[in-house]
Amino acid sequence: MVRAMQTPALTFSDDQAEAWDRVADQLRGMGVDIVNAALSPAAEGKAQVLAVVGKAGSGKTMLLAALYRAMLAAGVEIVSGDYEGRRRKDRRTLAILAPTNKAASVLRGRGVPATTIHRILYTPVYDPQYERIAEWLAGQGTRPQVEGLTELALDRAKAFYDQVASIPGALAAAGLRGSDFIKGWKRREEPLDVGFVDESSMLDERQFDDLREIFPTLVLFGDPAQLAPVGQSGEMVFDKLGETRRLVLSRIHRQAQDNPILDLAHALADPEVDFAMFERLIEKAAARDDRVVLAERVDADLMARSPVLVWRNATRIRLITAFRAAQGAPDTELLPGEPLICDGIELPLKHRKKRIDLEARGLIKGAQVIYMGPGKSPGFARLHVIGAEEPQVSAAAIIKIEKPDEDEPFIPSAATMGAAFLHGAAVTIHKAQGSQWETVQVFAPDLYAASQAGRMEAGLPLWKRLAYVAITRAEQRLIWVTRYRLARPQAALRIDDLPSRPAPLSLAAGSDD
Secondary structure, X not given: OOHHHOOOOOOOOHHXXXXXXXXXXXXXXXXXXXXXXXXXXXXXXXXXEEEEEEOOOOOHHHHHHHHHHHHHHOOOEEOOOOOOOOOOOOOXXXXXXXXXXXXXXXXXXXXXXXXXXXXXXXXEEEOHHHHHHHHHHOOOOOOOOOOOOOHHHHHHHHHHHHHOOOHHHHHHHOOOOHHHHEEEEEEOOOOOOEEEEOOHHHOOHHHHHHHHHHOOEEEEEEOOOOOOOOOOOOOOHXXXXXXXXXXXXXXXXXXHOOOHHHHHHHHOOOOOOOHHHHHHHHHHHHHHOOOEEEEOOEOHHHHOOOOEEEOOHHHHHHHHHHHHHHOOOOOOOOOOOOEEEEEEEEOOHHHHHHHHHHHHOOOOOOOEEEEEEEOOOOOEEEEEEOOOOOOEEEEXXXXXXXXXXXXXXXXXXXXXXXXXXXXXXXXXXXXXXXXXXXXXXXXXXXXXXXXXXXXXXXXXXXXXXXXXXXXXXXXXXXXXXXXXXXOOOOOOOOOOOOOOOOOXXXXXXXXXX
């Protein structure tokens, strides 16, 4: 057993310790010994997939973080979206992945250097001068001499990197922008080594197949109680693994105990709990703990940063319309501070490189974005991508505002091609998977409608899966909204609360400079 190697501050439950041992055994068989901090060359032709599954609060993220730290201590090189060093025969690598920017940012907030799956599937083509600076910062080369970059600028980059191990951030501190050092993107051709995938319940078959091509060793971390990807009949990719390949965490870890939100999530597993009984449980939780709130109205101020979670698209559109009216937003334009959701990239195939560029910077389908104002060129918008390491971008944008009972959306801002956006003041629970917010509003009338529909998904009533996903998006506070009403906003929309990095990027099919 390997429990003894853990630091005193970290105590595993029995099922976590068993999962640790199983993952450690698999890694040892692949040449990464995290118990004895020893590495050997990767075994050719071997491939392994394990899944660590458990409901919210069972300690999946805690286990993932502990495994990451042990691999780092063993000398494994971390591959992230920041920078990837030159390949060496003796190099062993780990990439920690999530399906969305928001899910990756949740891990990064806990000290785990996660990046998106898309960012690993596609690799940047670096300017040679950038590579020399990056290798020096990462301790793999000598201090470079770069034309146009002063010694003082290099000193600033080094000082930044020594405090925050981000190469793009260090280069930004030296006065460089992403367009200075990334010349393009290409599909990854050479395999990597070990991959940890968080929120793997969101993976579809195609993504899973792509990952298996790249990583001989995959460890999936996922929640079997969430909603399966659309089109997979309620089945998640780890459901197809044999029993010996699935490690189940069943115990709610001590850090998650006495959490009324998780108590409610786990109450949904009781087959005796119907919708009416569940609402009574919410009422009781709200009476004894201010982390659960029973509300008759949607909070319009919260919608600007934390969308209302709904089941039906019609509800989503009506709530967005009410939000915009309450904020005094005109029909013909957006106000700075309005939330958006990326709905994909609308570019012809001949612009594949620009599509990859936009997606690699965080504008992937489902990304949460705050509108900051129009760009310098017609059709461009300045945007803040929630959860992205370089959040501020200027992109060719097609922004669609849907209206109730209208087939075609109103488009207040549009380039001829680029990133497409829907309004983000309300989102469906399906699209909210992988995201978390400090406070979450759940629109109960929609879940009641789902309960009345009587639909099932993978053996469970659909409303229970929807409710489970919705309430576990809340990190600190859950607001259960019982009526179709919207409270008046108490403050105007704003953008001065958004964090920024020193060097905003300019992206799109063309330039906005």
